[in-house]
Amino acid sequence: MAERMLKFVATPQRTPDKRSAAERSGDWDEIYREFSAERATEQASRCSQCGVPFCQVHCPLGNNIPDWLKLTAEGRLEEAYEVASATNTFPEICGRICPQDRLCEGNCVIEKGFESVTIGAVEKYITDTAFEKGWVRPPSPQRELPYSVGIIGAGPGGLAAAEQLRRQGYAVDLYDRYDRPGGLMIYGIPNFKLEKPVVLRRWDLYRAAGIRFHMDCAVGKDISLAELRNRHDAVLIATGVYKARELGGPGSGLSGIVPALDYLTASNRSGLGDSVPAFADGTLNAAGRKVVVIGGGDTAMDCVRTAIRQGATSVTCLYRRDKANMPGSMREVKHAEEEGVRFEWLAAPEAFLGDRAVAGVRAVRMHLGLPDPAGRQQVEPIAGSAFTVEADLVIKALGFDPEDVPAMFGETGLAVTRWGTLKVDHRTMMTSVPGVFAAGDIVRGASLVVWAIRDGRDAAAQMHRFIQEKAAATVAVAAE
Incomplete structure (x- = not known):
């Protein structure tokens, strides 16, 4: 059914409809609406079925992406699910949280003027449909082994x-x-x-x-x-x-400076209905507070967007490099900007201000210098560029060891x-x-x-x- 494919020349890239920033910032639901069957089929048909599928090459799982896109375009969803799940244990999860813009979609061979195939959203659609239809079954063995x-x-x-x-x-x-x-x-x-x-x-x-x-x-x-x-x-x-990387400097021991995972765990546990004293008393809750998140990865983006939903009065992200060198997904940055997060690029914390509790972060402007041995530009502080950001909750999202x-x-x-x-x-x-x-x-x-x-x-x-x-x-x- 080759005529069903190669539609990228006439059909533009479309993702599932995204809820407005004002709407989604007020709840904890996923920000994209469901793909309709018609839309998913249409977007899957944009695949060019290329001879060397870079989407598959750049997928850590080596997913057979062109195959299940073709099956989706042909309406053969149960087969599409079987192909997707053959290499991926959790396609419904990867379709939601994988940074497709850096992996499969980011390496789609379709010329950028036509935009890449919407791979992640189609993957999510296939598997959610499979669950709804009862096609996903327990992984039962054909025979039991004595081990x-x-x-x-x-x-x-x-x-x-x-x-x-x-x-x-x-x-x-x-x-x-x-x-x-x-x-x-x-x-x-x-x-x-x-x-x-x-x-x-x-x-x-x-x-x-x-x-x-x-x-x-x-x-x-x-x-x-x-x-x-x-x-x-x-x-x-x-x-x-899970061990949070520490952040030194004057004032780093003040109360109100918390690790990202502690903060996110408290929020998620509360959402699951658990009793979380540190969330209830405000220790790990951004409601009504001025929040500064330090870091530039996906965990930092999770923190800033969580703080928005908890009702923070302001949310600022400090990252020592520029936007182009940020390790997190650019999609996540865009979502955060839409939701009201302020980014201070090329800025690194120098000290934390306050008596017993943090009241602000003194940061210094940075500039990108010569590449390090790995080829990444080093960052160097700019003399006399210090500035202060008010904060009564600082979240450290510097990675894990x-x-x-x-x-x-x-x-x-x-x-x-x-x-x-x-x-x-x-x-x-x-x-x-x-x-x-x-x-x-x-x-x-x-x-x-x-x-x-x-x-x-x-x-x-x-x-x-x-x-x-x-x-x-x-x-x-x-x-x-």
């Missing part, structure tokens, strides 16, 4: 590995220190980007498939890694990285890199402890959900190989 695996961390990497291993027939146990699975997808990403039922419905599917969840279970405290190794044939560490996993798990044999991440053999994804694997941010450092999914799926394949080779070796020894 079990333990997975530490129920974030995207751990969940992706759990699904793959369960499909192959392993007994799967997931251990997580939080009360709900999902990791940052539940507690770190705001509802207006990813509504929580979208994540939690996967929990229902996995439990129906026989995956056992051990929530509120902190490995190293409630159970040891040694116990998990004795209990399971292989163990995967997929804990992510790994916790001391060997100490936390009581396993000194776990080797780490100089950055504190777990050291693995990148061919097998196994750590320095035999039978213990690692995947996701705890190996690569703070990164995207889509990379955690990729790593989780890869780790599952390596764990399967390890267990099968070990079983074969045992049989061979017994036969001698």
Whole structure:
């Protein structure tokens, strides 16, 4: 049905309708409306079905994007879902939160004058339709295997590995220190980007498939890694990285200066109906306050847009580089600007003002200098350029580092890199402890959900190989 494709020459790019800034700033709903079937089909038909699909090449999961776009254009949605889910454990989540402008859509080969294909929105439409139609089923195996695996961390990497291993027939146990699975997808990403039922419905599917969840279970405290190794044939560490990077300088110890994840977790927990004292008493609540967020990544954008919805009187983002060098998604920056966030580009905090509680941030203007060894321009302060931004809540969104996993798990044999991440053999994804694997941010450092999914799926394949080779070796020894 080639005539259904290549419509980009006559059909303009269109995303789902976006709610007005005034409307969406007053609630926590996702900002885009649903794609209609007609619109999704129309936008999918813009794909050029090119011979070398750069969208697929630049997708960490290698998703077969042209294939499921063609199937969507032809109205074959159930097949489109099967193709999309073959390489992506959570297409409905990636369709919402992946920075498509930097990955698939940003590398679409259609000339920029025609604009790229609307990939993310179509992916979301396919999977949401699949859930509505009942096409998404628990990952049940064809046969049960006499082996079990333990997975530490129920974030995207751990969940992706759990699904793959369960499909192959392993007994799967997931251990997580939080009360709900999902990791940052539940507690770190705001509802207006990813509504929580979208994540939690996967929990229902996995439990129906026989995956056992051990929530509120902190490995190293409630159970040891040694116990998990004795209990399971292989163990995967997929804990992510949660330790906030510190911000020094005069006044950095004042009250009212809080880590981004603490702030976002309090907001998300409150939205889920949990009792959050620090949210209720205003410690982690921006309502009626002058907010300054320091940082330029996607977490910073989550914070500024959360503060707007909580009713902050003003929200300012300080970032030491310019807009073009910002690591976060440009779409998120645009959304934030529309919603009333003020950006101070090329500005870095110098000191925090106040007696006991923060009352302002003294910042200094920066300019971009010569490239560093990695090729990125260095930033240098401009003498005499200091200025002050009023603030009674400052949120540090400077990124995350790994916790001391060997100490936390009581396993000194776990080797780490100089950055504190777990050291693995990148061919097998196994750590320095035999039978213990690692995947996701705890190996690569703070990164995207889509990379955690990729790593989780890869780790599952390596764990399967390890267990099968070990079983074969045992049989061979017994036969001698």
